[in-house]
Amino acid sequence: MLPPLVLVLYALKPLAPIGDPDAYWHIVAGEHLIRTGQFVLEDPFGAATEKTWILNQWLPEVLMYWARTAYGLPGVAWLLCVASFLVGLSVYSACRRRSSALVTALVVAMVFVALSGSLSPRPQLVTFALTAVTTSAWLRTREDGRARWWLVPLSWLWACSHGMWFVGPVVGGVVVVGLLLESRATWGRAVRLALIPALSVAVAALTPVGPLLLTSPFQVGGVTAYITEWQRPGLTETAVLAALALAAVIVIDQLRRGRRQWTIVLLTVLAVALALTWSRTVGLGAVILAPLAAAAMQSLTGQPRPRPEAPERPAVAVAGVAGLVVAGLLAGSVAATPAIGPNGLDDDLSRLSAGTVICNDQADGGWLMFRHPGLRPTMDTRVELYTVPHIKAYLRFIVAQPGWQSYSRDVGCTVSVLPDTAAVASAMEASGDWRLIRRVDGYVLLQSQGDG
Structure with a gap:
């Protein structure tokens, strides 16, 4: 047995x-x-x-x-x-x-x-x-x-x-x-x-x-x-x-x-x-x-x-x-909700215009593709689709290394959805160039001031 x-x-x-x-x-x-x-x-x-x-x-x-x-x-x-x-x-x-x-x-x-x-x-x-x-x-x-x-x-x-x-x-x-x-x-x-x-x-x-x-x-x-x-x-x-x-x-x-x-x-x-x-x-x-x-x-x-x-x-x-x-029998109660991603920001993300470019944490890229297919994340775990320069720029961005601002400009993101523990989230808030829209469940939603 x-x-x-x-x-x-x-x-x-x-x-x-x-x-x-x-x-x-x-x-x-x-x-x-x-x-x-x-x-x-x-x-x-x-x-x-x-x-x-x-x-x-x-x-x-x-x-x-x-x-x-x-x-x-x-x-x-x-x-x-x-x-x-x-x-x-x-x-x-x-x-x-x-x-x-x-x-x-x-x-x-x-x-x-x-x-x-x-x-x-x-x-x-x-x-x-x-x-x-x-x-x-x-x-x-x-x-x-x-x-x-x-x-x-x-x-x-x-x-x-x-x-x-x-x-x-x-x-x-x-x-x-x-x-x-x-x-x-x-x-x-x-x-x-x-x-x-x-x-x-x-x-x-x-x-x-x-x-x-x-x-x-x-x-x-x-x-x-x-x-x-x-x-x-x-x-x-x-x-x-x-x-x-x-x-x-x-x-x-x-x-x-x-x-x-x-x-x-x-x-x-x-x-x-x-x-x-x-x-x-x-x-x-x-x-x-x-x-x-x-x-x-x-x-x-x-x-x-x-x-x-x-x-x-x-x-x-x-x-x-x-x-x-x-x-x-257990799956319905155990796995109904995703275990990753900014699920608390679903409503806010749904109101964004189709084609909006999102600066995001790499781990959440697939979640964004799944939950909000009209939005365009700038990084995900399909790493083979990205060039090495872009990957390096993303890694500098997420930890807020000097020059991180160039990443968001280069990829054209006007909205950011990031874990509030990410160094760049604090740096963006402090820079004055990004406005906090919402903070919930360990994530922040930020909008570029230049985007109105």
Whole structure:
């Protein structure tokens, strides 16, 4: 009964008011796509974006928009619970093939800890789930030598869902190299298997976005220094420690064996590199490690792997349904109100003219796009759409560094909506160039004196 109980945790723990800044512009992206059919467009929402907006995550964005249309924000929060449960179920399935229920429950729980900072209403949940499915499929290919061509259409679906779709082909390529090193495949067989990741990349160019999808992951390359989740994680972070614990089990098992299992070694190196290089890929590394750690832990116990007993699979299904039903019943009261943004200023913002340019805190940009689509925020968390000079100017502005006044002039904002704790909010009030309209719930609404 332990695996079902852990999976209930995946279903219920993410239920909360939506506080992820990205979630709101993802909903807006889905709505815009349904309305216009544009997958590649010049951004119509931000006042200072300068790069092409590529909707390379359009499938989950459309689902988020439909959930919001049908049930409001509680619908989006419930969709997150569904996606989180599917992530847990994918990891469970990958592990249970290789370990007992007890070992599986322990590993799936460790992965949950590693994913704790990433289970938010964003398309990246698709990558977590499909990484587990893909890693497990390639490990089965290592065991039986069969080519699993269904991974190619799966990659097409993945490429419609999240920008890190290329993780699937990378995992496949690593396994093919491992099979050669282990002498489990001849060169001819390896070339045939390598067609799967090669075709997976090719079909990614056949999504509605077109060949531009292949270059879209690099769009963020020039601005990663300004994105928190693309920074190196600390070695003492709980999520990192959970991922490293999984890796440690694999290393111990490999040392005990004496003869290296190169496929396992290469996948472990890949996963640890992901876990230690960027904050946003810590959980992804843990997902890749999960089936490897489950097999290693089962091997270290010296016990045979028992098949799932009759009650286990129904219990998993019942736990999932029950958890999601409970999440659905609670979502209306828990997630009806956004957890971010100047919600107390809704009425004032609604009275502003369409097209008004707003100087705002970056975290509130998506909220403004969602709640007040006629207004034009000057910054949001779609950092890849902004130039480095603009990002630097915004960072100087928000902390009121000397020369901050030039930012508002350059972007043309006549109204500012800022947290009252932001240094620039106090500086604007004190400058005499901005008039306080309202202060409520930790936010200030300011209007340029030059705007009447």
